Amino acid sequence: MPQNQHLFATVLAGGSGQRFWPLSRELNPKQLLSMFGTESLIAQAVHRILPFTESGASIVVSTNERLFDELRNHLTAQPDERLHAVRYIQEPLPKNTAPAIALAAATFAEQDPDAIMVVLPSDHLLEDGQLWADCIEAAAGVAQRGYLVTIGIAPTRPETGYGYICAGEVIEGAQVGGAHPHVAAEFVEKPEIERAEQFVASGKYFWNAGIFVMKASQVLEELDRAGGAEAAIAETARWIVSLPTSERNNEQVRERFSAIEPISIDKAVMERSEHVAVIPAGLKWSDVGSLLALEDIAEHDATGNVRHGRGVDIDSENTIVYSSDRLVATLGVKDLVVVDTTDATLVLPKDRAQDVRLVVDALKAVGAQEVTQPKVSLRPWGSWQSLLVGPGYQIKQLVIKPGSKPSLQKHFHRSEHWIVVEGVAVVTRDEDVFEVPVNNSAYIPLGSVHRIENRGTDLLKVIEVQVGDYLGEDDIVRLEDDWDRESK
Amino acid sequence: MPQNQHLFATVLAGGSGQRFWPLSRELNPKQLLSMFGTESLIAQAVHRILPFTESGASIVVSTNERLFDELRNHLTAQPDERLHAVRYIQEPLPKNTAPAIALAAATFAEQDPDAIMVVLPSDHLLEDGQLWADCIEAAAGVAQRGYLVTIGIAPTRPETGYGYICAGEVIEGAQVGGAHPHVAAEFVEKPEIERAEQFVASGKYFWNAGIFVMKASQVLEELDRAGGAEAAIAETARWIVSLPTSERNNEQVRERFSAIEPISIDKAVMERSEHVAVIPAGLKWSDVGSLLALEDIAEHDATGNVRHGRGVDIDSENTIVYSSDRLVATLGVKDLVVVDTTDATLVLPKDRAQDVRLVVDALKAVGAQEVTQPKVSLRPWGSWQSLLVGPGYQIKQLVIKPGSKPSLQKHFHRSEHWIVVEGVAVVTRDEDVFEVPVNNSAYIPLGSVHRIENRGTDLLKVIEVQVGDYLGEDDIVRLEDDWDRESK
Numbered sequence: 001m002p003q004n005q006h007l008f009a010t011v012l013a014g015g016s017g018q019r020f021w022p023l024s025r026e027l028n029p030k031q032l033l034s035m036f037g038t039e040s041l042i043a044q045a046v047h048r049i050l051p052f053t054e055s056g057a058s059i060v061v062s063t064n065e066r067l068f069d070e071l072r073n074h075l076t077a078q079p080d081e082r083l084h085a086v087r088y089i090q091e092p093l094p095k096n097t098a099p100a101i102a103l104a105a106a107t108f109a110e111q112d113p114d115a116i117m118v119v120l121p122s123d124h125l126l127e128d129g130q131l132w133a134d135c136i137e138a139a140a141g142v143a144q145r146g147y148l149v150t151i152g153i154a155p156t157r158p159e160t161g162y163g164y165i166c167a168g169e170v171i172e173g174a175q176v177g178g179a180h181p182h183v184a185a186e187f188v189e190k191p192e193i194e195r196a197e198q199f200v201a202s203g204k205y206f207w208n209a210g211i212f213v214m215k216a217s218q219v220l221e222e223l224d225r226a227g228g229a230e231a232a233i234a235e236t237a238r239w240i241v242s243l244p245t246s247e248r249n250n251e252q253v254r255e256r257f258s259a260i261e262p263i264s265i266d267k268a269v270m271e272r273s274e275h276v277a278v279i280p281a282g283l284k285w286s287d288v289g290s291l292l293a294l295e296d297i298a299e300h301d302a303t304g305n306v307r308h309g310r311g312v313d314i315d316s317e318n319t320i321v322y323s324s325d326r327l328v329a330t331l332g333v334k335d336l337v338v339v340d341t342t343d344a345t346l347v348l349p350k351d352r353a354q355d356v357r358l359v360v361d362a363l364k365a366v367g368a369q370e371v372t373q374p375k376v377s378l379r380p381w382g383s384w385q386s387l388l389v390g391p392g393y394q395i396k397q398l399v400i401k402p403g404s405k406p407s408l409q410k411h412f413h414r415s416e417h418w419i420v421v422e423g424v425a426v427v428t429r430d431e432d433v434f435e436v437p438v439n440n441s442a443y444i445p446l447g448s449v450h451r452i453e454n455r456g457t458d459l460l461k462v463i464e465v466q467v468g469d470y471l472g473e474d475d476i477v478r479l480e481d482d483w484d485r486e487s488k
Numbered sequence: 489m490p491q492n493q494h495l496f497a498t499v500l501a502g503g504s505g506q507r508f509w510p511l512s513r514e515l516n517p518k519q520l521l522s523m524f525g526t527e528s529l530i531a532q533a534v535h536r537i538l539p540f541t542e543s544g545a546s547i548v549v550s551t552n553e554r555l556f557d558e559l560r561n562h563l564t565a566q567p568d569e570r571l572h573a574v575r576y577i578q579e580p581l582p583k584n585t586a587p588a589i590a591l592a593a594a595t596f597a598e599q600d601p602d603a604i605m606v607v608l609p610s611d612h613l614l615e616d617g618q619l620w621a622d623c624i625e626a627a628a629g630v631a632q633r634g635y636l637v638t639i640g641i642a643p644t645r646p647e648t649g650y651g652y653i654c655a656g657e658v659i660e661g662a663q664v665g666g667a668h669p670h671v672a673a674e675f676v677e678k679p680e681i682e683r684a685e686q687f688v689a690s691g692k693y694f695w696n697a698g699i700f701v702m703k704a705s706q707v708l709e710e711l712d713r714a715g716g717a718e719a720a721i722a723e724t725a726r727w728i729v730s731l732p733t734s735e736r737n738n739e740q741v742r743e744r745f746s747a748i749e750p751i752s753i754d755k756a757v758m759e760r761s762e763h764v765a766v767i768p769a770g771l772k773w774s775d776v777g778s779l780l781a782l783e784d785i786a787e788h789d790a791t792g793n794v795r796h797g798r799g800v801d802i803d804s805e806n807t808i809v810y811s812s813d814r815l816v817a818t819l820g821v822k823d824l825v826v827v828d829t830t831d832a833t834l835v836l837p838k839d840r841a842q843d844v845r846l847v848v849d850a851l852k853a854v855g856a857q858e859v860t861q862p863k864v865s866l867r868p869w870g871s872w873q874s875l876l877v878g879p880g881y882q883i884k885q886l887v888i889k890p891g892s893k894p895s896l897q898k899h900f901h902r903s904e905h906w907i908v909v910e911g912v913a914v915v916t917r918d919e920d921v922f923e924v925p926v927n928n929s930a931y932i933p934l935g936s937v938h939r940i941e942n943r944g945t946d947l948l949k950v951i952e953v954q955v956g957d958y959l960g961e962d963d964i965v966r967l968e969d970d971w972d973r974e975s976k
Contacts, residue, residue: 022817311832312850315840323833327858329510329847331836333824338835344799345811345833347826348819352803359817362800370815387875388885388951393909395883395951397876415927417907419953421881438880439903439955441929463876463883463953465907467927 002052006114007140008216009049010104011086013042013063013071013122014094018357019290021371022344023322028374029067031122032074035297035308035322036288042071042122043078046086049118052136056085060107061122062100064091065249073378077401092254097210098230098268099260102223102237108216110241115216116143119265124209125293127284131177135281138174139213142181147171147277148222148270149213150184152206154282158196161289163208163266164188165278176279184276187266206280209287212265222269229261230268236260290353291337291346294322305330309340320350342375380483381406382459394471398452400425400460405453407481414468414475416444418452423460426453449479490540494602495628496704497537498592499574501530501551501559501610502582506845507778509859510832511810516862517555519610520562523785523796523810524776530559530610531566534574537606540624544573548595549610550588552579553737561866565889580742585698586718586756587748590711590725596704598729603704604631607753612697613781615772619665623769626662627701630669635659635765636710636758637701638672640694642770646684649777651696651754652676653766664767672764675754694768697775700753710757717749718756724748778841779825779834782810793818797828808838830863868971869894870947882959886940888913888948893941895969902956902963904932906940911948914941937967 017030024030031042039047046059053059063071068090075083089103101119108115118136126132139149152165168185187208191199199205223234236256240248247253270276286293298306305313309323316330323340330338337353339346346359363371376385381404387395400406400423408428418425418441425436428451429444436442444450446468454460468475478485505518512518519530527535534547541547551559556578563571577591589607596603606624614620627637640653656673675696679687687693711722724744728736735741758764774781786794793801797811804818811828818826825841827834834847851859864873869892875883888894888911896916906913906929913924916939917932924930932938934956942948956963966973 022815310856312847312854314843314846314850327510327832327851327856329832329834329851331834331843331847332840333835333837336821336835338833340833344815344817345826345828346817346819347821347824347835349821352820355802355819358802359800359819362802363815363817366800368798368815387883390885390909390949393949393951395875395885397878397883417929419905419907419955421878421953421955441905441931441953443929461878461881463881463951465909465929465951467907467909 003054004052004116004140005054006112006116007053007118008058008060008104008108008112008115009053009118009120010060010062010089010101011042011045011049011120011122012097012100012210013061014067014091014100015123017123018360019354021356021360022339022341022346023291023324025370025374026372027067027070029123030288032070036125036293039078040074041124041288043075043080043083045120045122045124046075046083047080048126048128048132049120049136050082052133056082057087059086060089060104061086062089062091062104064094070378073380076380077378090249092249092257094262095257095260096262097265098223098263099233099237099257101219101265102233103240105216105219106234106237106241109220113217116140117214117216117219119210119212119214121210121287123288125284125286125288126209126211131281131283134174134176135279135283136213138176138181139279142171142173142277142279143213143215145172146215146218147275148218148273149181149277149279150270151209151211151213151283152278152280153209153285154280155200155205155207158193158200159207160190160193160196162190162287164191164196164199164205165208167204167206167278167280171277173277173279176281179280181277181279184270184278187271206278207285208266209285212270219269222273226268226272229263233260233263233268291320291339291348291356292350292353294320294337294339297322318350344370379406380404389471392467392469394466396464396466398462398464400452400454400462402454402457402459405451405482407476407478407485408449408451409479410447410449410477411468411475412447412477413470414466415446416450417465417467418442418444419463419465421461421463423454423458424456425460425462426455427451428453491542492540492604492628493542494600494604495541495546495606496592496596496600496603497541497547497606497608498577498589499530499533499537499547499549499608499610500585500588500698501549502555502579502588503611505611506848507842509844509848510827510829510834511779511812513858513862514860515555515558517611518776520558524613524781527566528562529612529776531563531568531571532613533608533610534563534571535568536614536616536620537608537624538570540621544570545575547574548577548592549574550577550579550592552582558866561868564868565866565870578737580737580745582750583745583748584750585753586711586751587721587725587745589707589753590721591728593704593707594722594725594729597708601705604628605702605704605707607698607700607702609698609775611776613772613774613776614697614699619769619771622662622664623767623771624701626664626669627767630659630661630765630767631701631703633660634703634706635763636706636761637669637765637767638758639697639699639701639771640766640768641697641773642768643688643693643695646681646688647695648678648681648684650678650775652679652684652687652693653696655692655694655766655768659765661765661767664769667768669765669767672758672766675759677754694766695773696754697773700758707757710761714756714760717751721748721751721756779808779827779836779844780838780841782808782825782827785810806838832858867894868892877959880955880957882954884952884954886950886952888940888942888950890942890945890947893939893970895964895966895973896937896939897967898935898937898965899956899963900935900965901958902954903934904938905953905955906930906932907951907953909949909951911942911946912944913948913950914943915939916941
C-alpha cells in the first residue's frame, strides 16, 4: 500500500504494564520493553503504521501526563528520526480507550475532514509484511465506505482470555490473503473454553486485537448517536481540540475530563454500531499479556527451559529464567518463572503469571520504589542511573546524547564532581565555559550555576559524585532547559 | 574455667563452603558469613575458646594458602583486637583434617611440651555459656590424663547425615551438666534412619561435632603408633615445624606436603586409638550444613515463610527468601529457597539444598567469576567493591580503616581519580603528600607513584574512577606495603 495522506494513526500507550513487573515499572511500562524484537514494542507499533502515513507527524501517541515524558524520551532516543516527529496526546488521567480514541479522532478530523484513523495498541506483537499491508489497504477502503473496521486475527487456539468477533455477511472490498471483509455480527468477550473451542472450529470467529480502522469523523458521530455518557465523550473531545494547544492541559480541561465515564471503544461504539466490519487475517499476533510471553524470546533446552542471561539450570524443567544482567542459577525447579533485573527479582510458578499485579499492589503498599522507577532513568538528553547511595553522597552515571545537554541548573544542597569516562564534555560553571576531555574532571561547588553539554558526535559518559546533606531529584533549580522543564 | 596457659586451640578454617553459594564464595567461604549471629562463624569460633587460653596468640587458624589472606583480612577487621593476635598455619594444599591438626599439634608441642589443644571447626554454630565452659574444663582434665577427648552433642533428632559416638564405660573426671565422661566405645558415620532412631532412643550415642581436646604431644604419638601414612603425617608435621618460620612455605615443604595422604583425624586417630573419651553435653549445635540453615535466621510467617531482606511473599508457603540488599518478591511458590546477593541469585527447592555444589561446579565450568569472588573484596586495609565496569573505565568504592593505608603503588595502564565522600585522605603522589578532605578530589596520572592513607579515627570512603586501556587487578606494582605484599 502506498502512503496515504488521509491516513492517520493513534498508538494507545497509556498502559501501566503491572503484569510485567519487575521488567516493566510504572514509569517504564511494557510498551517500552525491548526484549521482544530488535526494538521496543511501541517503536514496533509506530513502525507498523509509519510506511502508510504521510509522515511521523500523522501519528499520535495517546498517553497520560504521568507517562508522557517517559514515552517522548524513549521515542526521541530511537535512531529512526521519523519516530521523533510523532505527536502526543496527554490525557489528564486514564479513562479507558473510548475517550483516548475520541480525542485522537477529534484531532485528526479537525486537521482533515476525510481523515481515516488506525487505532493500534502500543504493547502487542504483530507480524509485519505484505499481509499486514494488504489488511491496512483493504481496511482503509472499507472504512472509506462508512464501516468501522476491525482487523480480526485468525485464532490458533481456544484462548479464553481474549475477545472474539463473529464474521457475518460478506461485504464489498479487497480480499486479504483470500478472505473477504465481513460485517461484524457479534462481539464475545472471554468465552468459556467449550465455546472458545466451537469458535475456533467454526472458522467464523476471530480474535479482537484492538486494531481498528475508521473515519475519524464517524467515530465521533457514532458516539453522538449513542447519546448519554458516550455523547459527552465526543463533545468533550471536540471542545478540547477547539482550544489553543497551550490551553489543552489547563485546570478546566482536567475538570471536564475527570467527569468523563471511563469506557472502552468496544462497549461505547463497536458493540452497538450497525456499521462494523471485520477483515479476517492470518497474522501472527500476541498481546504479550503476561511474563509467560518470555517463553518466546529464546529456544527451549532439552528439558523445556527457556533462558535469557548468564547462569545455569541444573535438573530444572519447563522453567523460564530472564536475567537482565546478573547471574541467576536454578537447581531442580519445575514450571517456574524467575525474572531478575538490576534492582529486583520475582519468582513465581507459570500458572500464577496472571497475578503479578498482586505483587505490585503489595509492594506499592509498602512503598517500594521498584514498582515505579526503572534503574535507568531516560531523559530527553540521554539517561542516568544511580550506582551507589551512601550517607551524604551518591554516585551516578550520566549518558548524554550527541548534541544534547541537560538543563542549566543549580543545587542548594549538593556539590558535584564530574569525571568524564567517554567523550568530551563542555562544562558551564557560573561565568566559565570549558572543555573536559576523557579522563579529566570538573568540580561544581554548591550553589554554582552549571551545565554539561555534549557537542560531539558520540555519546558522552560522565561519572557524577554528589556530596551534600540532601541528594533528592527535587533539589534542581532549572534556569534554562531545551525541553521546557524550567517550571517543574 | 579460668585461663589456662597450657591450653591452645586450632580453628579449622580450610573449608571452601560450596554448599552456601551464592552467599559463600571460594574466597568468602561459609566461616566468614555473618548472618548467623552478630559476628561471623569464625569469629564466633575464636571467641568460643579465647576466654580459656592465655591470649589470642594461643589460637592458630589452620587454613590453606588460597584462603589465608581472606581470613587474616577478615579477622583483623574485627573490632575485638584479641582476634588480631591469632596465628595462622597455611597448608600448601588441603589434605583433610589429620595433617592440619598434626601441624597445629607439632606447633603447640614445640612451644609447650604440656600443651593441651582444642580443635574447633570454624563454620559451626554452638551454644556458648557455662555448660560449654564446664565442657572445656572437664575435657582438659580428662585429656591431661591421657585421653583424646571428644565433645559429644546430645542428639535432638535421628539425623542421618552426622557421625555418632557411642559412650562406653564411665571414666574419672568432672561431670558436665550431670553427665560423666565416658570411654568412646564406637564411632558410627552417617547411620541408616532406623539405626539413627535407635541411637537417639538409647541415650548412649552422641553427635560427633568435630570438637576435640587432646594433649598435642599425644596426637603426634598416636599418629606415630598407627604407622604408615599416619606416621608420615606426624613426621612431616614435626619436620615443617623444625624449620625457621620463613622457610615453612618453601618448595620442599610444598613437595613433602603434597605427598601426604589426605585423611580425617577421625579415621587416622579417633577410630583406632584405645584412649578416646567422650564428654556428653546437651549443647545446642548446628553444622550449618546447607542453605536450609537460613530457616533459623528469622521468624516464620503464618504460612511458614522465612524472609531476610526487602520484598513481599504473596500466597507463598514454607519458602526461605534471603536477600542481601535487593528487592525479592515471590508469588505462589512452595518449599523453595531463594537466595539473592548483589551479583548472583539461586533458586532451588528445599529438598535439593544438599546439591548446591552441582550449581557451583557447573558455574565453574563456564568460568563464572561469581563462584570465586565476593562482590566486596576485603583487604588488610579495609575493602573495595566495583560499582561499574565500562569500556576503558571502572568505578570502585574504597573503604579504608582508621590508621590504615593500601600499598604505595603505581599502574602502567590506568589513571585514577579519587573523590573523598567520607573522612579525610592523605594522598601521596610522587614527591607530594597532601590532605584531601571530604568533597575534594585528587588525580593520579598514569605511572605516578601513589598511596592513599587514612590517618583519622573514622572510616575513609573514596570513590575511585579508573580510566585506562587495561583495568585488571594485576596492574599493580607495589613499592611498599604494610602487609608484605610487594613481591606478589
